[in-house]
Amino acid sequence: MSQYVSRLGGSLVAPRIRFPGGHRKPRRIAMLSVHTSPLHQPGTGDAGGMNVYIVELARRLAAINIEVEIFTRATSGGLPPAVELAPGVLVRHVDAGPYEGLAKEDLPPQLCAFTHGVMQAWAGHRPGHYDLVHSHYWLSGHVGWLAAERWGVPLVHAMHTMAKVKNAALADGDSPEPASRVIGETQIVGAADRLIANTAEEADELARFYDADPAKVAVVHPGVNLDVFRPGPGGVPGDAAGRAAARARLGLPQDAFIPLFAGRIQPLKAPDILLRAVALLLERDPSLRSRIVVPVVGGPSGSGLAKPEGLQKLAARLGIADVVHFQRPVGQQRLADWFRAASTLVMPSYSESFGLVAIEAQATGTPVVAAAVGGLPVAVRDELTGFLVPGHDPADYADTLRRFVLDPSLSQTMGAAAAQHAQSFGWDAAASATADVYTAAMYEHRHRAAHRN
Numbered sequence: 001m002s003q004y005v006s007r008l009g010g011s012l013v014a015p016r017i018r019f020p021g022g023h024r025k026p027r028r029i030a031m032l033s034v035h036t037s038p039l040h041q042p043g044t045g046d047a048g049g050m051n052v053y054i055v056e057l058a059r060r061l062a063a064i065n066i067e068v069e070i071f072t073r074a075t076s077g078g079l080p081p082a083v084e085l086a087p088g089v090l091v092r093h094v095d096a097g098p099y100e101g102l103a104k105e106d107l108p109p110q111l112c113a114f115t116h117g118v119m120q121a122w123a124g125h126r127p128g129h130y131d132l133v134h135s136h137y138w139l140s141g142h143v144g145w146l147a148a149e150r151w152g153v154p155l156v157h158a159m160h161t162m163a164k165v166k167n168a169a170l171a172d173g174d175s176p177e178p179a180s181r182v183i184g185e186t187q188i189v190g191a192a193d194r195l196i197a198n199t200a201e202e203a204d205e206l207a208r209f210y211d212a213d214p215a216k217v218a219v220v221h222p223g224v225n226l227d228v229f230r231p232g233p234g235g236v237p238g239d240a241a242g243r244a245a246a247r248a249r250l251g252l253p254q255d256a257f258i259p260l261f262a263g264r265i266q267p268l269k270a271p272d273i274l275l276r277a278v279a280l281l282l283e284r285d286p287s288l289r290s291r292i293v294v295p296v297v298g299g300p301s302g303s304g305l306a307k308p309e310g311l312q313k314l315a316a317r318l319g320i321a322d323v324v325h326f327q328r329p330v331g332q333q334r335l336a337d338w339f340r341a342a343s344t345l346v347m348p349s350y351s352e353s354f355g356l357v358a359i360e361a362q363a364t365g366t367p368v369v370a371a372a373v374g375g376l377p378v379a380v381r382d383e384l385t386g387f388l389v390p391g392h393d394p395a396d397y398a399d400t401l402r403r404f405v406l407d408p409s410l411s412q413t414m415g416a417a418a419a420q421h422a423q424s425f426g427w428d429a430a431a432s433a434t435a436d437v438y439t440a441a442m443y444e445h446r447h448r449a450a451h452r453n
Contacts, residue, residue, distance in 0.1 A: 025439045026131035028067040030122075030147065031058060032140035034114055035104040037072040039083065039091060049356040050136060050160045053222050055085065060223075060431030062088030066438075069130075071118050071143075073110070075099055092121055107139055108180065115143045122151065132438050136160060138181055141188035152449075154193035154441035159185065159202070161353055164209040166268070169373065171350045171392075174267035186210055193441040196220050196434065198354035199375040218437045221378070222354050223427030228332045229363035231419055232340050240412065242365065246340035255291055257405050259369070260342035262297040262335065262357050265311055270371070271296055272314055273348035276394035277401060279318040284398070288405065289323060297327040297338055339364040343404050343411045347371065348392060355379045359425050362386070362418035367411060369400050385418035 031054065038055045058068040067088045074093040083091045094117035097110035122129065134156045135144030141157045148155035163177035163185055170176060189195065189210040195217045197203040203219050206212035232242020247254055259278065261271045274294065282289050296311065315324040330338070339345060345361035347370040354375035358368045362379075368386035370376040382388040387400045404410050 024442070025064075025435050026066055026442060028069065028130055029061070029132045029134055029438065030118070030130040030144075031068050031070045032118070032133065032135040032144050032147075033070060033072045033137070034096075034111070034139040034143060035073065035107055035137060037075065037091065037093075038070055038085060039072075040075075049222075049354070052356055053158075053160075054136060056223060056225060056427045057431055057434060058089045059086045060427045061435065062086060063428075064431060064435060066435060069121075071114075071121070073097070073107070073114060094118060094121075104139065105178075108184075111139065111142055115146055118143060118147055119150065122147070132156060132442060134158070134438075135188075138163075138185045138188055141192070142184060145188060145191045148193075154438075154445040155191060156194045156196060156437060156441050157188055157192040158196045159206070159353070161351065162202075162205060162209065165205050165374075166351050169350045171267035171270055174350075192216065193445055194218055194437050196437060198222055199378045201378075202353055202375065218433075218440070220430055220433040220437065221425060222356055222359075223430040224356065224359040224363050224422055224425050225332065226363055226423065226426055229336050229339065229360040229422070231365040242340055243411075246337045249337055250341050252293055252295075252341055253291070256293045256343075257288065257291060257408075258293050258295065258341060258343045259346050259401055259404075260295050260297065260338060260344070260361075260366075261346055262338060262361075263347075265296070265298050265300045268350055270348040270350055270392060271298075271311055273392055273394050273397055274346045275311065275315055275318060275320065275324060277346075277348075277397035278323065279320050280394055280398035281401060281405070282320060282323075284402075285405075292323050294320070294324045295327055295338065295342075296324060297330060297335065299329050335360070336364055339366050342366050343408075344369050344386070344401070346397070346401070347376065348389070348397060349373060349376070350392065352376050358386075359422050362415075363422035363425075365415040365419040367414035367418050369397065381417070381421055385414055385421045 033054055036051055038051055040051055061068050069090045069092055071092045071094055073096050076099050079093045081093055085091050094114050096114035096117060130151060130153060132153050133144045133148045135141045136158050137160050144155050163181040167176045189212045195206055195212055197206060197217055197219050200219055203217045206217055207214055232245050244254055261274050263269050265271055278294050315321045339361040345366055345368045347355060347358055349371050352374035358370055358376060358379040361368055362385055368380045370380050370388055372388040372390050377388055380386045380388055389396050389400055
């Protein structure tokens with residue numbers, strides 16, 4: 001049963017699924033996130049958009065009466081075996097390898113121990129406790145493959161990123177993903193009952209790079225928490241008063257041009273391109289130095305460093321250390337203020353399966369300047385809610401940012417359109433569409449089992 005997407009109101013949505021005969025949505029699912037915990041702060045280490053995705057999706061699934069138990073690797077001693085994230089959402093900590101010092105690249109040898117911990121938790125329940133397994137990222141997919149087979153339930157998998165796609169667009173200084181990951185992802189694509197893609201392009205990539213059966217791929221857009229990411233007081237998108245209030249709360253100058261980077265500091269996300277673009281802007285217009293502030297909100301990915309030292313050194317070499325301000329990762333409420341305060345969010349990424357922060361920023365009424373890669377052309381409507389930049393030449397980003405400098409009203413007019421665009425990306429719709437994918441997987445799994453018998 002193929003789930004090709006339809007276009008409604010400018011965005012892609014998964015169609016409702018109808019089945020002959022009896023069917024039901026799951027009562028309880030096991031969700032797997034081996035390498036990063038939904039309890040971790042996004043923007044630090046390996047925590048990012050996937051963490052937000054898992055937390056928000058689990059909350060919304062629980063709200064429609066699908067209980068979720070999330071299994072993740074314990075990364076410090078003394079953690080309780082289980083933590084209630086929200087009503088109907090439980091996070092289970094699994095001991096697998098040393099608590100600290102393991103990057104996600106070091107985790108494949110620990111998958112056996114992690115799988116053992118998942119099986120121990122399942123052994124304490126009656127048969128049929130979980131109706132389905134939903135795994136996130138390839139490491140979790142391998143655990144999910146075994147668990148689903150052992151429990152006799154379907155496996156739904158979300159790739160989030162793909163090795164072959166990343167290797168096809170590597171940033172300078174970035175290391176290619178190993179062959180072991182490519183092999184692992186290929187195995188999971190073949191084993192899963194359903195694959196969830198963030199965009200139609202990702203669905204095409206699954207078929208093109210991994211020979212995925214299009215009938216198994218469902219396109220479900222991630223959502224945004226519209227209760228948190230919204231325009232400032234008064235609720236007017238792009239409203240100057242809302243931006244002014246956010247800048248006052250953050251201690252930012254009211255008349256500044258503020259291009260913001262928010263996310264993990266790693267070559268893939270390319271914050272260096274923003275810094276190089278700013279250096280070009282100042283070279284062309286030295287008077288701008290007195291009225292530009294460049295916040296970089298996030299932490300280095302996987303390095304464990306307290307400060308993003310490499311990017312700080314680059315800012316110094318470019319002669320812009322005085323205008324670049326590094327901020328530690330912050331919670332969602334504070335992050336929403338950073339978005340409101342910005343003139344534009346800048347996302348020069350080399351690869352993005354979707355780019356949640358682009359939608360979050362737009363929901364607050366802030367336009368986005370983004371690379372035309374991955375899911376960003378879905379998240380950002382070019383020339384309406386922001387600008388899509390082909391390639392990764394800092395000069396092209398400098399030219400695009402200069403448009404905001406020359407026309408400060410652009411942030412307000414594009415911000416209003418951005419906030420309206422973001423309204424179609426609520427998490428309730430994403431959870432409903434995901435529940436449909438679960439139902440389809442369960443229906444077909446039972447149908448195949450009946451035929452085998």
